Amino acid sequence: MAQDPRLTQIRAAMQRRDFASARAILADWPEAPALLAAQVAQLSGDIAGEDAALNRALAENPRHVGALLAMGDVKSRAGDDRAATSYFRAALNQAMTTQQPPELTPFLQRAQQWLAQSSARFEAHLRDKMGSTAALPRLSHAIDLLTGKTQLFLQQPSMFYFPGLPQRAFYEREEFDWLAEVEAATPLMWAELKARLSDGSDFRPYVETRTDRPSPNNPLKDDPSWGAHYFWNNGEVVDAHAAAAPATMAALAKAPIPVIRGRSPMALWSLLKPGTHIQPHTGMLNTRLIVHIPLVTNPDCALRVGPETRQWEQGKALIFDDSFEHEAWNRGKETRVILLFEIWRPEINAGEREALTRLFEAIDELEPPAPGNGF
Structure with a gap:
């Protein structure tokens, strides 16, 4: 199809910066x-x-x-x-x-x-109009979401969702009255870890391929760069490890760890070698919190849960809901090791805990959980 000559005329007028002529042509050409x-x-x-x-x-x-x-x-x-x-x-x-x-x-x-x-x-306009009230934590978070400064993350457990729980990525140490005693045991637990590390052998990989399941889609599968040394695994104590770490076992006894046949307690030293990145993922359910007690770390290690990133500090617990998307990395030159265990969420009352225990045990009668996943 031949080009409409008016196109050529308009383009020539624009090249001459004769916009009046171009507009005059367009005025008589409504379908331009x-x-x-x-x-x-x-x-x-x-x-x-x-x-x-x-x-x-x-x-x-x-x-x-x-x-x-x-x-x-x-x-x-x-x-x-x-x-x-x-x-x-x-x-x-x-x-x-x-x-x-x-x-x-x-x-x-x-x-x-x-x-x-x-x-x-x-x-800036909103915070100016709101004055000091803009600094209220939940209001400030809402403004960050409204302006696109941060992203909305919600609980997304891969297996089981328990409704009605607050959408909180991190919990603060001061909210748990038993935690100070666990943190106080850090020097003794570090000494037990140091003795274990001195033998020079790797921990077992945190993510392991099972012969009775499809291979996990995880770049760290069967890789000891993300290592695990269990004290409790799927509700069973690892006798040799527990006997070699009495201070660690005593500290764990102070925490409200669930007891669910075939699932929990679950507690381990979690090791992350330099240069290792645990990719974003979510946990299986939202009925628990994960506790980290850092025993050895470095400033280039961090944990992101939802929109917030925190660094580990030796002896200071990090408590978070792993049903939020989370990831971790060690960009330093030293290995990071934490004591990792799970606890009941404080918002779940005693009756609900008992009922959930029965529910998970009933589920596992037909479908046992994968080793290392906890409850």
């Missing part, structure tokens, strides 16, 4: 390409005409990335940040699903920068 009309209006400083032309382009193709970006720019120049935000986000989301021409890359990058700056302005 919408994006071309928008470009002429933009170069002419006609923001209303540009808006109308882009609306026509998006009516024809609501997912046109170039038109979405251009409309975002129009709304930004008009001072309508909320509308600009919606168009820029739509453009970036669409660009992630389909391949875009390279010439759009700088415009997509500019949209990302604009969104970041707009979010910062919006947050």
Whole structure:
């Protein structure tokens, strides 16, 4: 099909920067390409005409990335940040699903920068209007979610979900009155660990391939870089390990560890060698919390649970809900070892604990849990 000569005339006028002539041609050509009309209006400083032309382009193709970006720019120049935000986000989301021409890359990058700056302005406005109340922890978190500063993470256990529990990634040490005694035993537990490490042999891998199950999809499977030395495993005490670590066993006895046949207690030294990264994953259920007592660590080790990242400090417990997505890494030069065990969530009352114990034991009569997964 031959090209409409009016296209050539308009492009020639634009090259001469004769926008009046280009607009005159468009005035007598209502079916002209919408994006071309928008470009002429933009170069002419006609923001209303540009808006109308882009609306026509998006009516024809609501997912046109170039038109979405251009409309975002129009709304930004008009001072309508909320509308600009919606168009820029739509453009970036669409660009992630389909391949875009390279010439759009700088415009997509500019949209990302604009969104970041707009979010910062919006947050500053909100916190200024809220005054000191913006520092309230839950309100501050809500503002961070609203402005996109942080991501919403929720419990997503892979096996069993118990409803009605608070969505908390981390718990604080001061909330557990028994914990100080466990932490106080750190020097004795470290001495027992040091004796175990001195023999030079690796711990068994934390993730092991089973002959009666499909191979786990985990890059650290059968790799002692993430190692485990169990004291209790699936409810059974490991006699030799327990006998060699009496201080560790005494400390564990102070914690509210569940007793569920075939599942719990579960307690171990968890080892992470330098350069090892435990990829993001979620635990099996949300009825427990995981406790870490760091025995040896370094400043380049960290644990992310949901949106928050914390470092281990020797002798100071980290308590978290592993049904949130979490990951850990050791980017230092020294091996990290923690005492890891599970406890009942404090919000689950005695009657519910008894009922859950019966439920899990009934489940396991038909489907025993995999070794090392706890309850």
